[in-house]
Amino acid sequence: MEISIARAQLSELSDTSVVAFAFEDEPRFDASVTALDAKLDGAISHLSDSKEIKGKFREMTVVRSGKVRVIVVGAGKRKEFSIDRYRSIVAEASRRARHLEAPSVAFSVGKAVGLPAEESATACVEGILLGLYRFDKYKSKSEDKEEKEDFPKSCVLAVEDDKEVAPAEKGKKRGTVLAESTNFARDLVNEPANVMTPTAFAESAKGVAQKSGLEITIFDKEEIEAMGMGAFLSVARGSRQPPKLVVLKYNGGGPNAFTFAIVGKGVTFDSGGISIKPSENMHYMTGDMAGAAACLGAIQAIAALGLPLRVIAVMPLSENLPDGNASKPGDIVTTHSGKTIEIINTDAEGRLLLADALGYVCEMPVHAVVDLATLTGAIGIALGHVTTGVFSTSEKLLEEIKKAANDSDERVWPMPLYKEYTLQVKGALADLKNTGGRYGGACTAAAFLKEFVGEIPWAHLDIAGTSSIESDKTPFEEHPYLPKSGATGVGVRLVYYLAERLSRMKSLEG
Ligand code: BES
Ligand code: MN
Ligand code: ZN
Numbered sequence: 001m002e003i004s005i006a007r008a009q010l011s012e013l014s015d016t017s018v019v020a021f022a023f024e025d026e027p028r029f030d031a032s033v034t035a036l037d038a039k040l041d042g043a044i045s046h047l048s049d050s051k052e053i054k055g056k057f058r059e060m061t062v063v064r065s066g067k068v069r070v071i072v073v074g075a076g077k078r079k080e081f082s083i084d085r086y087r088s089i090v091a092e093a094s095r096r097a098r099h100l101e102a103p104s105v106a107f108s109v110g111k112a113v114g115l116p117a118e119e120s121a122t123a124c125v126e127g128i129l130l131g132l133y134r135f136d137k138y139k140s141k142s143e144d145k146e147e148k149e150d151f152p153k154s155c156v157l158a159v160e161d162d163k164e165v166a167p168a169e170k171g172k173k174r175g176t177v178l179a180e181s182t183n184f185a186r187d188l189v190n191e192p193a194n195v196m197t198p199t200a201f202a203e204s205a206k207g208v209a210q211k212s213g214l215e216i217t218i219f220d221k222e223e224i225e226a227m228g229m230g231a232f233l234s235v236a237r238g239s240r241q242p243p244k245l246v247v248l249k250y251n252g253g254g255p256n257a258f259t260f261a262i263v264g265k266g267v268t269f270d271s272g273g274i275s276i277k278p279s280e281n282m283h284y285m286t287g288d289m290a291g292a293a294a295c296l297g298a299i300q301a302i303a304a305l306g307l308p309l310r311v312i313a314v315m316p317l318s319e320n321l322p323d324g325n326a327s328k329p330g331d332i333v334t335t336h337s338g339k340t341i342e343i344i345n346t347d348a349e350g351r352l353l354l355a356d357a358l359g360y361v362c363e364m365p366v367h368a369v370v371d372l373a374t375l376t377g378a379i380g381i382a383l384g385h386v387t388t389g390v391f392s393t394s395e396k397l398l399e400e401i402k403k404a405a406n407d408s409d410e411r412v413w414p415m416p417l418y419k420e421y422t423l424q425v426k427g428a429l430a431d432l433k434n435t436g437g438r439y440g441g442a443c444t445a446a447a448f449l450k451e452f453v454g455e456i457p458w459a460h461l462d463i464a465g466t467s468s469i470e471s472d473k474t475p476f477e478e479h480p481y482l483p484k485s486g487a488t489g490v491g492v493r494l495v496y497y498l499a500e501r502l503s504r505m506k507s508l509e510g
Contacts (some may be wrong), residue, residue, distance in 0.1 A: 001128070001129065001132075001150075001152075001153070001154065001155065002153065002154040002155070003125060003128070003154070003155045003156075003157065003172060003176065004154070004155075004156055004157070005109075005121070005156075005157050005158075005159065005165055005168045005169055005172060006106075006156050006157070006158050006159070007158075007159055007160075007161070007162055007164075007165055008158050008159075009032055009035055009112075009158070009160065010032045010033070010035070010036050010106060010108055010112075010158055011032070011035035011036045011038070011039050013106050013156065013158065014067070015104065016102075016103075016104035016105060016106045016156060017069040017070070017071060017097055017100070017102040017104065017105045017106070017152075018036065018068075018069070018070050018071070018105070018106045018107075019070075019071045019072075019073060019090070019093040019097075019105060019106065019107050019108070020032075020033040020036055020044065020070050020071070020072045020073070020108075021033065021072075021073060021074075021075040021089065021108070021113060022044075022048065022053050022054075022055040022059070022061075022072050022073070022074050022075060023055045023074075023075050023076070023077070023078050023081070024054060024055040024056055024057070024074070024075075024076050024077045024078075025055070025077055025078055028048050028053075028055050029044070029045075029048070030108075030112065030113065030114070031112075032108055032112045032158075032160070036070060039068060040063060040065045040068055040070065041065065043063050043065055044063055044070065044072060047061060047063065047072075053072055053074075054074065055074045055075060055076070056074045056076065057074055057075065057076030057077075057080075057085065057088075057089070058073070058074055058076075058088070058089060058092050058477075058480060059073070059074030060072070060073055060074070060092060060093070060096055061073075062096070062100065069100075069102065071093045071096050071097060071100075071105070073089045073092055073093045073096075074089070075089055081114070083115065083119055083120065083123045083409070084123075084409040084479065086113065086115060086120060086123050086124070086127070087123040087124070087126050087127040087130075087409070087479075087481050088127065088478070088479055088480050088481055089127070089480075090107055090123070090124050090126075090127025090128060090131065090481075091127040091128070091130060091131025091132075091480045091481035092131065092480050093105070093107070094127065094128045094131045094132050094152070094155075095131055095132065097151065097152045098132060098151045098152060100151075101151045102151060102152050103151065103152060103153050103154070104152055104153065104154045104155070104156065105152045105154075105155050105156070106155070106156035106157075106158050107124050107128075107155065107156070107157055107158065108158050109121050109124050109157040109158060109159050109164070109168055109171075110159045110160060110161070110164040110167075110168060111159070111160050111161060111164065112158065112159070112160045116167070117159055117164035117167040117168045117171065118167035118168065118170050118171040118174075119171060120168075120171065121157055121167070121168040121169075121170070121171025121172045121175060122171040122172070122174045122175035122178070123171075123175065124157055124171075124172075124175065125157075125171070125172050125175025125176050125179060126175045126178060126179045126182075126481060126493075127481050128155055128179075129175070129176070129179035129180065129183065130179050130182060130183065130481040130482070130489075131480065131481045133183050133186060133483065134483075135186065135187065135190040135486055135487075138192075157172060173305070174305060177301050177304045177305055178301055178492070178493050178496060181297040181298065181300050181301040181304070181489075181492050181496075182297060182489035182492045182493060183489065184296075184297050184300065184489075185290070185293040185294055185296065185297035185487070185489040185491070185492050186293075186483070186486070186487040186488065186489040187487075188201065188204060188289070188292075188293040188296070188297075188487075189286075189287045189289065189290045189293050189467065189468065189486075189487035189489070190287075190486050190487045191286070192286050193268050193269035193285075193286040193319070196268050196286070196289065197241045197268055197319070198236075198241055198242065198243055198244045198266070198268055198317035198318055198319065199241065199242065199244060201244070201246070201266060201268060201289060201292065201315070201317050202218045202244040202246050202317060204296065205218070205246045205248060205296055205315065206218070208248070208296055208299070208300050209248055211300075212250070212299075212300055212303040212304060213303065214248045214249060214250050214299065214303060215248065215249040215250075215251070216246065216247070216248050216249075217246075217247045218244055218245070218246050218247075219244065219245040219246075219247070220242060220244065221233070221236070221242045221243055223245070224243060224245050227245075227336055227356075227360065228334065228335075228336045228338075229245070229316075229335065229336045229356035229360070230333040230334040230335060230336075230356075231333050231334075231335045231336075231341055231352040231353065231355045231356050232245070232316050232318065232336075232352065232353040232355075232356040232357065233333075234327040234331065234333045234343065234352060235267070235273075235318045235320050235327070235349040235352050235353050236318040236319065237323070237325050237326050237327050238273055238274070238319075238320070238321040238322050238323035238325060238326025238327065239318065239319035239320070239321045239323070241268070241318075241319050243316070243317060243318040244317045244318075245314070245315070245316050245317070245357070246266075246292075246313075246314070246315040246317065247312065247313070247314050247315075248296075248299050248311075248312070248313040248315075249310070249311070249312050249313075250299055250302060250303045250310065250311040250313075251310050252302070252303070252306060252307050252308050252309050252310060252311070252503070253307075253308035253309045253310060253503065254308075256506060257308055257309045257310050257503070258309040258310070258367050258368075258502045258503055258505055258506065258507065259309070259310040259311075259312070259364075259365060259366045259367050260309055260310065260311050260312070260366065260367065260368055260370075260498075260499055260502050261311075261312045261313075261314065261361045261362075261364065261366040261368070261369040261370070262295045262298060262299065262311065262312070262313045262314070262369075262370050262371070262372070262495060263291075263295070263313075263314045263315070263316075263354065263357050263358055263361055263369065263370070263371040263372070264289075264291035264292035264293070264294055264295035264296070264313070264314075264315050264371065264372050264373070265288070265289065265290075265291035265292060265316070265350045265353065265354055265371070265372070265373035265374060265375065266289040266291065266292030266293075266315045266316055266317035266318070266353075267285075267288035267289055267317075267318060267319070267320055267349060267350060267353070267374075268286070268288070268289050268317060268318070268319055269285055269286055269288065269319045269320065269321070270285040270288040270319075270320045270347070270349065270350075271285065271319075271320060271321050271322060272320065272322075272346065272347035273320045273321060273322050273326050273327060273346030273347060273349060274322050274326050274327065274328050274329060274346045275329060275345045275346040275347040276322055276347075277347060284468065284470065287374065287467060287468045287487060288320075288350070288374050289317065289374075290372075290374050290463055290467035290468065290487065290490070290491075291371065291372035291373040291374060291461075291463060291467075291491070292315040292316075292317060293487075293489075294372045294463070294467075294489070294490065294491030294492050294495065295313045295314075295315055295372060295491075295495075296313065296315065297489065297491075297492035298313075298491065298492050298495035298496050298499070299311050299313040301492060301493075301496045302496060302499050305496075307499050307500055307503045308503045309499060309502055309503035311499065312361060312364065312366065314357045314360065314361045315357075316353040316354070316356065316357040318349075318353060320346070320347075320349045322346075326346065327343055327346050328343070328346070329343060329344055329345060329346060330342070330343065330344075331343045332429060332430045333352070335355050335356050335359055335452070336355075336356045336359040336360050337355075337356075337359035337452055339355075339359075339431045339432060339451065339452070340427070340430035340431045340432070341355065341427065341430055341431065341432045341433065341434055342427045342428065342429055342430040342432070342433040342434070343433075343434050344433045344434055344435045345434060345435045348434040348435045348445070350373050350374065350375045350445075351375065351434055351445055351448045351449055352434060354371060354373060354375075354449055354452075355448070355449065355451075355452045356452075357371075358371060358449060358452040358453050358458075359452045362452070362453050362454050362456050362458075366456060367456075367457070367502070367505075367507045367508060368394070368397055368456065368457045368458070368459075368502060368508055369453060369456050369457070369458045369459075370397075370401075370458070370459045370460075370461065370495065370498065371449065371458075371459075371460050371461065372461045372463055372491045372495070373460070373461070373462060373463065373464075374462075374463055374464040374467050375442070375445050375446075375460075375462045375464055376441050376442045376445045376462055376464055377441070377464060378438075378440070378441030378442040378445075379415075379441075379442040379462040379464050379465050380464050380465035382415075382442060382465075383413060383465055383466075384465055384472065384474075385465050385466060385469050385470075385472045385474070385475050386411060386465075386466070386474065386475055387411040387412065387413045387465070387466065388410065388411065388412045388413075388461050388462065388463050388465070388466045388490060388491075388494075389412070389413060389415045389442055389461070389462040389465075390412045390413065390414055390415060390459055390460070390461055390462075391414075391415050391416070391417050391443070391446035391450075391459065391460045391462070392414070392417070392457075392458065392459035392460070393417065393450065393453065393457060393458050393459075394457035394458065394459070394508060396457065396508045396509075397457045397458070397459050397508055398414060398459060400498055400501050400502065400508075401459055401461075401494075401498055402414075403497075403501060404494050404495075404497035404498035404500075404501060405494060407497035407500075407501075408493040408494045408496070408497045409479070410466075410490055410491070410493060410494040411466075412461070412494070415442060415443060415446065415462075416443055417443070417446055417447055417450055418443075418447075421436065421440060421443045421444045421446070421447035422447040422448075422450065422451070424436030424437060424440070424444045424447070425444050425447055425448045425451075431451075432448060432451060434448065436448070442462050445462070446460050446462065457508050461491065461494075463490050463491055466488060466490045467487065467488060467490050467491075468485075468486060468487050468488060469482065469483060469484065469485050469486065469488060470485060475488075
């Protein structure tokens with residue numbers, strides 16, 4: 001996809017389809033659309049007068065006259081208009097353009113749509129690239145595939161003012177990196193488990209490291225053993241696929257730069273192990289490495305945009321399968337930190353590999369740690385596919401995460417880490433046990449992780465509900481740059497914006 005910035009009115013552009021926004025309230029159209037309407041002999045305003053165009057959010061009308069084609073997309077009520085809605089309708093219009101096999105599409109950016117040039121250019125490119133995402137590499141033929149693969153081939157972001165060109169270019173760069181990194185994470189999550197093994201994931205990480213100039217270390221099973229990561233290893237025991245621990249480092253900023261650690265759960269398939277899951281929804285567990293995928297996407301984006309901070313990304317990768325050699329309920333393991341864990345349920349495996357990964361990274365001189373994990377079904381019950389649950393030991397870090405959620409339009413909601421939840425995971429025979437019962441499942445899982453982070457400001461993002469969408473249509477309906485089903489790539493843009501904020505600080509204290 002070729003994306004360019006033009007200083008032009010929509011009505012001045014030729015050889016391209018153009019996208020016009022219609023609002024639900026008066027004035028329905030902005031000046032740029034009025035000029036376009038004149039070129040079409042008032043066809044757009046006629047449709048508006050006859051109420052065929054109402055301007056309802058995501059409504060779509062294609063108007064054609066001779067060589068001029070306009071995709072009129074509803075922007076909803078003016079007071080509800082936002083960067084997120086703009087990103088959304090750009091996504092809808094882009095998909096329509098693909099359906100129409102339009103070689104080129106132009107969008108208004110900046111003042112012409114009443115938004116800041118840089119932010120709207122970012123959102124526009126995200127809308128295009130996230131909205132056009134699909135995962136159909138394993139389909140030899142499908143309705144979608146029959147639509148010519150690569151339409152539209154190019155997009156134009158039109159700004160009204162010369163002064164908007166430079167910020168639009170900056171926004172375009174950021175939008176391209178963020179959307180490509182998100183789509184990369186979506187691909188990793190959507191890949192089936194027979195392809196996306198721990199080894200294959202580690203190879204992908206190697207590719208990112210090479211392309212982005214990151215330091216990478218891939219620890220194999222023997223090295224993980226030597227590091228005393230008994231909890232992590234216990235998850236891998238039942239699998240023929242060897243576990244991997246991937247550590248990536250990005251060194252931006254000077255010697256006093258903020259050091260930010262991110263940790264991602266990388267279970268490439270979670271059958272539950274000996275505590276095996278029911279088979280009905282088990283195939284969704286190919287996405288149990290979405291935390292690791294978000295980490296990899298985020299560090300790639302941070303490096304590509306050259307943020308001035310240091311980032312350490314840690315990804316423990318394993319399958320969780322039953323076997324004669326697999327961990328059994330009742331087994332006791334010793335973690336990297338020395339704490340012992342009684343495995344009550346082998347399906348609570350995420351917290352086992354995260355215990356070791358968090359313990360490992362918290363020995364390093366880092367200013368903040370954030371983990372992303374598809375940790376509990378309970379968070380999905382609590383918050384649905386809509387909102388990521390965030391647990392934090394630091395009010396300051398939580399505040400920055402909320403702001404980053406605002407920047408990225410990825411929703412988060414704070415969840416509690418009260419002492420009572422910790423009591424629920426105290427072990428009978430060992431220091432801890434890996435389940436705290438059905439009630440408060442997401443909270444007891446987070447309380448368990450907390451035992452491995454010490455004093456470093458830490459936040460845990462439980463993305464089990466938000467990392468993929470199955471049946472619920474509501475996230476797509478409000479944010480149609482998300483897929484209708486499959487991986488969302490959640491976390492990549494959120495963590496990027498968090499890093500952008502942290503890079504402006506020396507530590508969370510000052
Ligand atoms: N990977 C699952 C959590 C999950 C569930 C992710 C649904 C995405 C969708 C996790 O490893 C798990 O199995 N958690 C158990 C914990 C329980 C055994 C304490 C759960 O949530 O049921
Ligand atoms: Mn599990
Ligand atoms: Zn899992």
